[in-house]
Amino acid sequence: MANTANSRGGFGAWLLDPKRRGALLVTPALVILFVMNIFPLMWSFGLSFFNYKASSLKVPKFRGLSNYERVLTDDKVWERFQTTAIIVGSSVIVQLIIGFLLALMFAKAFPMRRIVLMLVLTPMMLSFVSVGVFFKLFYEPTFGIVSYVLNFFTEDHFVMLGSPAGAIAGIVIADAWMWSPFVMLLVLAGLVSVPKYLYEAAEIDRASAWRRFWTITFPYIRSLLLLAVLFRTIETFKLFDIVYIITEGGPGSSTETIAVFLYRNAFQFFKTSQSSALAYIVLFIVIVLTNLYLYAVNRRAEEVS
Amino acid sequence: MARKYREIGKAGWGYTAITSVVGFIYFFPVFWIILTAFKTRTDALAVPPKLFFTPTLENFQSVFFRASITTGTSQATDMGLYFFNSIFIAFTSVGLALIVGTLAAYAFSRYPLKGNDTYLFIILTTRMMPPIVVIIPIFLMFRLSGLAGSYWGIILLYTAFNIPFSVWLVKSFFDELNPEIEDAARMDGATERRVFFNFCIPQILAGLSATFVFGLILTWNEFLFALLLTGVETRTVPVAMARTLGGEVGVDYGLLAAIVTLFLIPIFFVTFLLQNQLLRGVTFGTVKK
Numbered sequence: 001m002a003n004t005a006n007s008r009g010g011f012g013a014w015l016l017d018p019k020r021r022g023a024l025l026v027t028p029a030l031v032i033l034f035v036m037n038i039f040p041l042m043w044s045f046g047l048s049f050f051n052y053k054a055s056s057l058k059v060p061k062f063r064g065l066s067n068y069e070r071v072l073t074d075d076k077v078w079e080r081f082q083t084t085a086i087i088v089g090s091s092v093i094v095q096l097i098i099g100f101l102l103a104l105m106f107a108k109a110f111p112m113r114r115i116v117l118m119l120v121l122t123p124m125m126l127s128f129v130s131v132g133v134f135f136k137l138f139y140e141p142t143f144g145i146v147s148y149v150l151n152f153f154t155e156d157h158f159v160m161l162g163s164p165a166g167a168i169a170g171i172v173i174a175d176a177w178m179w180s181p182f183v184m185l186l187v188l189a190g191l192v193s194v195p196k197y198l199y200e201a202a203e204i205d206r207a208s209a210w211r212r213f214w215t216i217t218f219p220y221i222r223s224l225l226l227l228a229v230l231f232r233t234i235e236t237f238k239l240f241d242i243v244y245i246i247t248e249g250g251p252g253s254s255t256e257t258i259a260v261f262l263y264r265n266a267f268q269f270f271k272t273s274q275s276s277a278l279a280y281i282v283l284f285i286v287i288v289l290t291n292l293y294l295y296a297v298n299r300r301a302e303e304v305s
Numbered sequence: 306m307a308r309k310y311r312e313i314g315k316a317g318w319g320y321t322a323i324t325s326v327v328g329f330i331y332f333f334p335v336f337w338i339i340l341t342a343f344k345t346r347t348d349a350l351a352v353p354p355k356l357f358f359t360p361t362l363e364n365f366q367s368v369f370f371r372a373s374i375t376t377g378t379s380q381a382t383d384m385g386l387y388f389f390n391s392i393f394i395a396f397t398s399v400g401l402a403l404i405v406g407t408l409a410a411y412a413f414s415r416y417p418l419k420g421n422d423t424y425l426f427i428i429l430t431t432r433m434m435p436p437i438v439v440i441i442p443i444f445l446m447f448r449l450s451g452l453a454g455s456y457w458g459i460i461l462l463y464t465a466f467n468i469p470f471s472v473w474l475v476k477s478f479f480d481e482l483n484p485e486i487e488d489a490a491r492m493d494g495a496t497e498r499r500v501f502f503n504f505c506i507p508q509i510l511a512g513l514s515a516t517f518v519f520g521l522i523l524t525w526n527e528f529l530f531a532l533l534l535t536g537v538e539t540r541t542v543p544v545a546m547a548r549t550l551g552g553e554v555g556v557d558y559g560l561l562a563a564i565v566t567l568f569l570i571p572i573f574f575v576t577f578l579l580q581n582q583l584l585r586g587v588t589f590g591t592v593k594k
Contacts, residue, residue, distance in 0.1 A: 026408075177334065241529065
């Protein structure tokens with residue numbers, strides 16, 4: 001208040017003091033983040049202690065930790081976490097393998113590389129909705145191209161999404177196809193950063209290709225691979241759209257990931273408070289993963305410098 | 306065989322041929338979607354699936370004009386507006402996030418605050434958390450404040466969504482610069498503003514464009530927030546796509562494929578133009594020049 005009493009120039013001068021330059025530059029970003037992310041986050045933290053339902057007008061009652069207790073003792077929740085872990089685990093492994101192979105292929109300079117690379121990068125630019133809908137069509141037993149091709153090899157009519165294992169595979173294929181290019185970009189960056197003289201030295205030492213890979217290439221891409229694993233794990237953890245469109249969580253609840261489960265509870269059954277509590281448990285897991293991620297980034301930064 | 310690709314060397318047209326085949330196999334689902342866009346309804350659901358057919362532009366036409374069943378006249382759809390919305394919302398919010406993020410990144414890099422790392426960690430966490438964690442309060446907040454269905458609401462939300470990424474990436478680019486050049490400029494009497502605009506920004510332009518492409522790819526296709534928070538006037542294409550699914554006669558794959566194809570064009574071009582920068586972007590700037 002004292003500052004507003006000064007002339008406008010006085011306040012401006014106070015604000016633009018070099019001591020405050022850092023704080024001033026950071027403020028807009030922090031304000032937007034606070035309003036759009038941190039404040040809602042605190043709000044839902046508050047909600048998680050009440051028995052609030054977004055669909056009813058009743059005044060919510062304070063319930064303490066009972067929402068957390070209910071969520072953590074619910075067998076369904078543990079099942080959903082297991083499903084999520086299976087889908088995340090297998091999808092990330094597939095992405096790593098395919099991304100790695102693609103990166104090896106593109107590490108070389110060749111004519112029209114820019115254009116060929118675009119072929120591989122395109123899946124990343126599609127929307128989840130369209131990938132979901134068209135992969136569902138590809139898997140369709142009568143019209144689908146996957147079933148059509150597979151029917152040459154099997155006697156039975158092939159129904160991809162009919163069994164839990166098939167449905168999980170269907171989701172993993174779609175997700176891994178979309179995001180392997182991302183892993184490829186990361187690994188490619190690692191491969192490109194290996195100093196050439198190391199290979200020349202290995203040439204003189206007549207090191208075998210296998211040995212060269214483990215002693216020269218791998219150390220340079222190791223932390224980038226870790227980075228890829230963590231980043232993709234965190235992202236796949238949020239997987240919602242593809243699952244929702246391809247299988248809607250079925251058959252039964254065999255592909256219902258934690259994100260789909262949360263969405264259902266929050267917006268179909270309007271268990272607002274209970275889903276806030278579960279959301280917080282998810283957030284806790286993400287924070288742990290973020291810490292690991294930062295550790296990977298810092299290690300990478302140290303190795304490079 | 307194995308040693309060939311591990312060394313980053315040059316290869317000829319033969320290699321291009323091999324990679325093109327692999328690239329095309331990878332691209333095949335996209336290719337099929339694009340093909341479907343040129344198919345009639347019968348061809349799109351033919352058994353067995355058709356690779357050769359007489360192409361039609363009907364689907365592209367019905368993206369923007371739909372024949373009314375009762376009168377037989379053609380009626381304009383709102384898809385043009387949705388394309389405008391998607392482009393406007395994505396470019397504005399990614400641009401805003403880049404400006405705000407660059408300012409913050411510069412501060413984090415050059416004028417560290419007390420608890421600098423804590424701020425950076427909190428910022429990153431907001432990017433990593435599943436949107437589902439905040440979607441309930443954001444939904445309530447938008448409903449109460451009247452931001453629901455407005456451009457500003459969704460733009461601010463997407464800006465917030467992109468800030469963490471921008472701050473982290475751009476900070477890593479600033480960190481890579483040699484501060485001696487800036488000090489030298491200061492010695493010559495350059496103001497802080499000049500140091501920032503004439504010395505720092507030009508050096509990280511490549512990094513800024515990488516950040517832009519990355520933000521754009523992630524924002525372009527966002528669905529969940531758009532579904533809950535945009536209204537009739539501000540609806541984006543991914544939401545409109547999802548709405549074409551609920552027809553009584555089943556999914557019109559040709560129409561959907563046409564929308565997907567058209568929607569791919571802008572982002573494809575931006576990515577193609579800034580492809581080299583994208584490589585730096587994904588690594589959080591850890592690749593040295």
